[in-house]
Amino acid sequence: MNRSFIKYHSPLVIILFFVLTAVISCTFALGELKVSNEIDYFDILGEGGMTIITLVWIGFILMSRPAGKVTNWLFSGLLLMNMSMLLDFMDEFIKYPDNNAWLTTLDSLPAPFGMVIMSIALYQWYQEQMTINAQLRRTERVYRDHTLTDFITGLYSAKYMKQQIKHQLLYSKSSNKPFTLMMIDIRQFDQFNRQHGYQQGDNLLREIGQVITMNIRDKDLACRYASDRFIVLLPDTSNETAETFAWHIENSLANLAFKVGSDLKANYQEITLCSKEYNGTESNYQVLELLNLKMEVTKKQNPYPLGNNSLGKQVA
Structure with missing residues (x-):
């Protein structure tokens, strides 16, 4: 048992x-x-x-x-x-x-x-x-390609997300309906790995991925974009509407009391979250380039408070 x-x-x-x-x-x-x-x-x-x-x-x-x-x-x-x-x-x-x-x-x-x-x-x-x-x-939808998922989190991979962004650009251009991408960055994730080990880092990523999945709709897509970054694709969604999802995700992560092994002390992660709306006129490469650029600007505008172990409320 x-x-x-x-x-x-x-x-x-x-x-x-x-x-x-x-x-x-x-x-x-x-x-x-x-x-x-x-x-x-x-x-x-x-x-x-x-x-x-x-x-x-x-x-x-x-x-x-x-x-x-x-x-x-x-x-x-x-x-x-x-x-x-x-x-x-x-x-x-x-x-x-x-x-x-x-x-x-x-x-x-x-x-x-x-x-x-x-x-x-x-x-x-x-x-x-x-x-x-x-x-x-959501994870067993008919268009899922099992080779294009992230092994650690169970979310879609960056490769699959790029394919879906390409399709979404064509759809948005023809339908005149915008879509929004949301990026979530875990602050000082490398430090967490060094302090607690990569296995605990993988466990943390898995739990964060589950929190994100629980706060999005069936038609939305979440992926692990990089080691410490996640992207959520919100079809037919303006940036204003996306901010509501961002608020829910941020508050859910604020209550994610991750515990390392048998340690009773909870670890709360600092995150930066930004979103950007697209109308289908951008190229596939410009979409991610603009999103990454906005993330860097957001991080500079909201510098990480060293020594603070609470979640940073940094939505842009």
Whole structure:
């Protein structure tokens, strides 16, 4: 069984341990053990089984999912349901005095809240899966050439992007519809490679590529243009509209808390992002030359703040 994600959920594991310990301690502190002839062993089997099953579900969630909002919602809902089941299970062993009889009714309260939270979590999980499925459909489009993809990121290669730009220029010229290219540059990526190694650099590029893919439309194309640069082709899109996509991509990358190996410290990357609109009158070579030129101008206008580990908001 894959346990690669469990190391990212230390806070949730601590919360789980604390809640279970608190529930068991409170029931023993506020009540007393029943005598053997007062215990219903069939209830123990059923309620104990449900308590264990919810704990197993929590374990599967923590072992199989990355940290994030959906995981937190799933964990919270299951934990509340487990609290109700654990309290109900402990009632089979513990008898409360009259002044603490309220504990026998408390066991039914967390479960409904847990079910509501679980419903929200399952809907968000569904939305997440729809996004992933859209990515898969995007990468398996009929015109995809499997020899023209970047091995590390899974995005299209620069060679394929150049072919698509050539086709887009012809289409824009004949239809009088503009298109926009967006370039994303990772600042000091060489320094990251030297500090953490090329394998971690590849992992970072892969995650950045996924973030970009999740923030563009089905008809858009994303490629890894160079070692630390990405290009997004936005057909039938003005530069003004492209700035909205740039804003979404920038904010998503701002929350990309990349962690190196088992290190709990998150690494946030500085980026520069620029976009340029074309109307089909340019040549294939001029398009990329003008885009690269705009990127260099943007970087000079927004110099990299040395020693700052937050994302630079540099959209032009």
